[in-house]
Amino acid sequence: MYAKCGSIQKARELFDKNPQRSVVSWNAMISGYAHYGAFDKALRLFQEMPERSVVSWNAMIVGYAQKGVLDEAVRVFNEMPQPNVISWTAIIAGYTQNGFVEKALDFFQQMKLNGVKPNSATFASILPVCAKMGASELGMQIHQKLMESNLASDVKVANALLDMYPKCGNIHMAEKLFDKMPQRDAISWNSMIAGYS
Known part of the structure; x- marks a missing residue:
């Protein structure tokens, strides 16, 4: 709680006073440091951990990826014994958010080749x-997969589709999606307004 609320020093004080630290305690501190960009401290704790869980690895990968430190995110990803969908998605999202769209697409293809099933966050990324x-054909293929897996109704995924279709020159498909959405948020409306403009 302290780490998530920005009181990382208070979280560390409690962590240091705790004589029996569980993997959850370690992960909370690593996630807190990584979230606030204190990667040296996060990495030091990660290296000191008596045992690591998937959450430990993902905390480092997500932290690096969210802050745009992609080389380090990929390094940790490559060292991870068995990357899961969260690990793959964090790298894809990091590349996408930092403008490395080809690398994001390559990583997405590798993910599928490795038999890791994408989730709604992966598709939204x-x-x-x-x-x-402007890859409308790939976007339509992804949309089809989303329909087959019942993920198209997820608001984040639907909003990503609403954003994609007009940018690929297909406002009519965006209109159809928007009209069928059971739930709309401000992003849904803004995506349509931007698409029309």
Whole structure:
């Protein structure tokens, strides 16, 4: 709680006073440091951990990726014994958010080749790549996969589709999606307004 609320020093004081630290305690501190960009401290704790869980690895990968330190995110990813969908998605999102759309797309393809099933967050991270590249065919293929897996109704995914279609020159498909959405938020409306403009 302290780390998530920005009181990282108070969280560390409690962590240091705790004689029996569980993997959850270690992960909370690593995540807190990584979230606030204190990667040297996060990495030091990560290296000192008596045992690591998938959450430990992902905390480092997500932290680096969110802050745009992509080389380090990929390094930790490559060292991880068995990357899961969260690990893959963090790298894809990091590349996408920092404008490395080709690398994001390559990583997405590698993910599929490795048999890791994308989740709604993965799709919401790769659809902006389709929009930036104008890759409407790939976007439509992803949309089809989303329909098959019942993920298209997820608001974040639907919003990513609403953003992608107009940028790929297909406002009519965006209109159809928007009209069928069971839930709309401000991003949904803004995506349509931007698409029309």
